[in-house]
Each structure stands twice: as C-alpha cells, then as structure tokens.
Amino acid sequence: MPGIHRLRNFVQSMTRLADRSPSEAEWLEEGGAxxxxxxxxxxxxxxxxxxxxxxxxQYLLHCDPLERFSVVSFVWGIGQRTPVxxxxxxGLVGMLWGAEVSTTMHPVPGQPMRAGQVDHLSPGEVVGVGxxxxxxxxxxxxxxxxxxxxxxxxxxxxxxxxRHTFDPETSEAKPFISGYTNTVVPNLWDRSAEPAVMx
Amino acid sequence: MPGIHRLRNFVQSMTRLADRSPSEAEWLEEGGAxxxxxxxxxxxxxxxxxxxxxxxxQYLLHCDPLERFSVVSFVWGIGQRTPVxxxxxxGLVGMLWGAEVSTTMHPVPGQPMRAGQVDHLSPGEVVGVGxxxxxxxxxxxxxxxxxxxxxxxxxxxxxxxxRHTFDPETSEAKPFISGYTNTVVPNLWDRSAEPAVMx
Ligand SMILES: [Fe+3]
Ligand SMILES: [Fe+3]
Ligand SMILES: [Mg+2]
Numbered sequence: 001m002p003g004i005h006r007l008r009n010f011v012q013s014m015t016r017l018a019d020r021s022p023s024e025a026e027w028l029e030e031g032g033a034x035x036x037x038x039x040x041x042x043x044x045x046x047x048x049x050x051x052x053x054x055x056x057x058q059y060l061l062h063c064d065p066l067e068r069f070s071v072v073s074f075v076w077g078i079g080q081r082t083p084v085x086x087x088x089x090x091g092l093v094g095m096l097w098g099a100e101v102s103t104t105m106h107p108v109p110g111q112p113m114r115a116g117q118v119d120h121l122s123p124g125e126v127v128g129v130g131x132x133x134x135x136x137x138x139x140x141x142x143x144x145x146x147x148x149x150x151x152x153x154x155x156x157x158x159x160x161x162x163r164h165t166f167d168p169e170t171s172e173a174k175p176f177i178s179g180y181t182n183t184v185v186p187n188l189w190d191r192s193a194e195p196a197v198m199x
Numbered sequence: 200m201p202g203i204h205r206l207r208n209f210v211q212s213m214t215r216l217a218d219r220s221p222s223e224a225e226w227l228e229e230g231g232a233x234x235x236x237x238x239x240x241x242x243x244x245x246x247x248x249x250x251x252x253x254x255x256x257q258y259l260l261h262c263d264p265l266e267r268f269s270v271v272s273f274v275w276g277i278g279q280r281t282p283v284x285x286x287x288x289x290g291l292v293g294m295l296w297g298a299e300v301s302t303t304m305h306p307v308p309g310q311p312m313r314a315g316q317v318d319h320l321s322p323g324e325v326v327g328v329g330x331x332x333x334x335x336x337x338x339x340x341x342x343x344x345x346x347x348x349x350x351x352x353x354x355x356x357x358x359x360x361x362r363h364t365f366d367p368e369t370s371e372a373k374p375f376i377s378g379y380t381n382t383v384v385p386n387l388w389d390r391s392a393e394p395a396v397m398x
Contacts, residue, residue, distance in 0.1 A: 015264040019218075046382075063388035065214040065263070070388070160390040179391030184247075184383035189262035189269070191359040192378030 003044030008188040010038045011062045011071065014153070018068040024090050024155070028128035031069075031153055032092050036126045039094040039151055045073060046186050050097075052077035052147040053181070060159060060180040062188070067157040072180070076100060076141035076148045084113065084138045084166040085176060087129070089155035094126040098141065098148025102127075105136045107171035121150065131155060136166055202243035207387040209237045210261045210270065213352070217267040223289050223354070227327035230268075230352055231291050235325045238293040238350055244272060245385050249296075251276035251346040252380070259358060259379040261387070266356040271379070275299060275340035275347045283312065283365040284375060285335045288354035290328045294320040297347025301326075301338045306370035320349065330354060335365055 013034050022030065038044075049059040050073065057075040064070065076098070084105045093102070104116035113136070119127060120142060129135055141148045152158070159180040164173040212233050221229065237243075248258040249272065256274040263269065275297070283304045292301070303315035312335070318326060319341065328334055340347045351357070358379040363372040 011264050048383075060386050060388060062264075065210050065261075067388070157388050157390070159388060177391045180386060180389045183245075183386050183389070185386045187259050187379060187382050187384045189259060189266070189356050189358060190379045190382070191356070192376045 001044050001046055003041055004046070004186065004188060005194060006038055006041060006044040007061060007186070010034055011188060014069055014071075015064060018064060018066075024130060027090055027155060028092065028130070032126050032128050035092050035094040035151065035153055036124070039096050039124060039126070042096055045096065045149070049073045049182065049186065050075060050149055052080070056080040056082060057181045058159070058178060059182045060185050061151075062185065063157050067160070068155070070154050070156065070158050072152045072154070072158060074139075074150050074152055078141065078144060078146065081140035082138050084136050084168050086136045086163050086166075087154065087158070088131065088161055088163045089158070090131045091129045091155070092126060092153040093121065093129075094151045095121040095123050096149045096151050097123060098143045098146060099123070100139055100148050100150055101142045102137050102139045105138065105166065105168065107136065107166060107173070109171055111171060113166060113168045113171050200243050200245055202240055203245070203385065203387060204393060205237055205240055205243040206260060206385070209233055210387060213268055213270075214263060217263060217265075223330060226289055226354060227291065227329070231325050231327050234291050234293040234350065234352055235323070238295050238323060238325070241295055244295065244348070248272050248381065248385065249274060249348055251279070255279040255281060256380045257358070257377060258381045259384050260350075261384065262356050266359070267354070269353050269355065269357050271351045271353070271357060273338075273349050273351055277340065277343060277345065280339035281337050283335050283337045283367050285362050285365075286328070286353065286357070287330065287360055287362045288357070289330045290354070291325060291352040292320065292328075293325040293350045294322050295348045295350050296322060297345060298322070298341035299338055299347050299349055300341045301336050304335045304337065304365065304367060306335065306365060306372070308370055310370060312365060312367045312370050
C-alpha cells in the first residue's frame with residue numbers, strides 16, 4: 001500500500017513512547033493521539049489484512065518485540081460480533097472504515113450480566129479503555145450492508161494474554177487466549193521503493 | 200514451524216542487547232553467541248522464507264522497530280551469488296543449511312579489484328564483520344547440488360541502507376539499496392498454540 005510508511009512511523013513513535021515507560025494515562029493520551037493520526041488516512045492497511053472472513057478477523061499488524069504493546073486490525077463482516085470478553089491491559093480503538101458498537105458488560109455472579117455503557121464509533125474516532133478489572137464488553141459491526149474495520153492498540157501482546165470470555169446468561173468466566181488470525185505480518189521495513197521524504 | 204519460539208527468543212534477546220547501546224565489539228561478541236544458539240537448530244525457519252528463487256533471496260525475518268538491527272535469511276540456489284557489495288554497518292553471518300564462500304574484495308581505483316580473504320562457512324558456524332569502509336565482498340553458494348541458507352544480522356535496517364555494489368573489473372562503485380524479497384514477515388507473537396514452557 002502506498003501509505004505503509006504511516007504504519008511504520010506509528011510503530012516507531014509508539015516504540016519511543018514505550019521506551020519512556022509511560023504511565024497508563026500517558027499511554028492512553030499520547031498513544032491515542034498517535035492512533036488518531038494513523039487512522040486519519042486509509043491508504044496504508046495492506047489488503048490481506050482488511051479482508052473479512054467467516055468470523056471476525058484479528059490480524060496482528062505489529063507486536064513490540066518486548067511485548068509492551070501490540071497493534072491489531074479487527075475486521076467485522078456483516079452480522080459479526082465478539083463474545084463478551086475482557087482484556088487485562090489498556091486498550092485503544094480507532095475506527096478506520098465503517099462503524100462498530102461496543103457494549104460494556106458487568107458480571108453478576110450466577111446471574112445474567114448487566115449491560116453498561118454503549119459506545120458508537122465512527123471513522124476517525126478513537127476511544128481508550130483502562131486496564132481495570134471491570135472492563136468486559138462485546139463489540140459488533142454497526143453496518144448491516146458492509147464490513148467495518150477498527151485498529152486496536154493494547155498494552156501487551158493481546159493475542160497471547162490469558163484473559164476471559166463470559167457467558168452473558170450466567171456471568172460465568174472461561175479462560176481465553178485469542179491468538180491471531182494471521183501467520184505473517186506486513187514487512188514495514190523495505191524503504192527501497194519509497195521517496196526519501198517518507199523516512 | 201514448531202521452533203518459531205527460537206526466533207522470537209533471539210529477537211527478544213537482541214532487542215535487550217540493543218537497549219544497552221553496546222559497542223560494535225559487544226554487538227559482534229554477544230550477538231554472535233546468540234546467533235550461534237539460534238542456528239544450532241533448523242526447525243524454526245518458516246518454509247516460505249527458505250525457498251530459493253530465480254536469483255538469491257534476501258528474506259527479512261525481523262527488523263528492530265528503531266532500525267538498530269535486522270535479521271535476514273539469505274537463500275542461495277544452485278550457482279547463485281551476490282554482486283561485489285559493501286554494508287556500512289557491522290554484520291554477523293550464521294550458516295544454517297549447506298555452505299557458502301565469501302571473498303573479500305579491495306577496490307583499486309580504475310583497475311580490477313584485488314581479492315582478499317576467502318571464508319568457507321559450514322553449518323553451525325558464525326562469522327562477524329566490522330563496519331569498516333573496506334568490507335566489500337561477494338558471496339556464493341558453495342554447494343553445486345542444492346540450495347544453501349545463511350542467517351544474517353546487521354547493525355541497521357540493511358534493506359534500506361544506502362551502500363554500494365562494485366564492478367570487479369574497474370573497482371567502480373554504484374549506489375545500491377537492496378530492499379527485501381518478501382512483503383510479509385513471520386508472525387512470531389501468536390503463542391496460543393505453544394506450551395507455556397516455550398515462553
Ligand atoms: Fe475488546
Ligand atoms: Fe554481504
Ligand atoms: Mg570455515
């Protein structure tokens with residue numbers, strides 16, 4: 001994609017941020033601003049990592065080598081949604097194409113979960129979520145006629161973190177390690193075809 | 200590949216080394232020991248990054264996000280060789296499968312280059328090269344009946360560095376940015392299928 005340097009620049013800025021050992025509030029504020037710039041353009045996401053599949057896709061775009069953060073493309077086909085799940089780490093969600101709806105869910109031991117805040121996300125918008133324990137939610141494509149794509153950033157290697165899904169009828173938690181949909185990630189480092197100005 | 204954790208562990212150890220801002224001698228000594236461990240097994244290189252092509256392949260395996268080092272799989276088909284070239288940064292070469300021969304070449308302005316040291320590399324061997332100016336060489340597959348593969352580590356994003364190839368007949372230098380053969384690199388970060396012991 002012609003704009004692949006945007007993703008490379010984002011990864012480099014996030015790495016420099018990580019090297020300063022920021023507080024969670026700093027991660028969310030400074031990382032959120034960087035994510036907002038990234039999703040202000042849509043010419044950088046490689047096609048293979050923008051494709052819907054039989055269930056929602058979670059394509060790793062970049063994982064920090066020390067697993068301090070990860071960047072993931074979530075692709076929602078028509079009618080697709082996540083289970084109710086938690087994260088254990090801070091998260092940032094930026095809407096690239098289409099729209100999604102996130103619904104916070106509070107567990108009530110032995111009983112149905114209680115729905116909380118409902119967030120609608122439109123292209124260009126970014127929301128941050130802290131690493132608090134009570135952060136279960138489910139996310140769904142808000143469009144009924146096309147795929148939607150959001151770019152997520154997490155405070156760890158999200159595909160490898162031991163976390164939980166929840167049964168919304170009983171609030172029962174089950175262990176969950178999401179993994180990733182993709183076995184290869186974009187090569188951001190071949191600058192040989194790019195004008196020097198994009199460095 | 201079952202041993203992909205070996206490459207992930209190598210990348211993490213090299214990243215921690217980079218974070219200590221080592222001298223070139225430390226890079227070569229400590230990085231060389233890490234590379235020797237990596238190439239002691241051959242169960243970790245993804246198949247797609249071990250395939251020969253019509254010319255020698257330079258598959259990026261990992262680039263440090265701050266471009267302090269890169270890890271590349273060089274695959275030599277039968278009869279394949281590089282042009283005479285320099286590097287501008289330190290390098291480490293570890294032989295994974297097969298064998299290669301590297302010949303140092305000294306430019307002599309307006310005249311044929313003068314051949315210097317000849318190094319034969321066998322599986323499990325690692326050699327280091329400093330970043331001195333006088334480091335032009337050419338490398339060839341030493342096997343006449345099969346492909347050979349070596350794993351290279353460089354003190355920068357080697358595919359993006361402005362360096363030179365040389366005409367061996369005239370010692371004339373030409374600008375050279377190698378790029379990489381591959382547009383995608385392995386996803387090292389999906390631990391969901393691995394026993395916890397490999398972390
Ligand atoms: Fe989530
Ligand atoms: Fe070389
Ligand atoms: Mg030898």
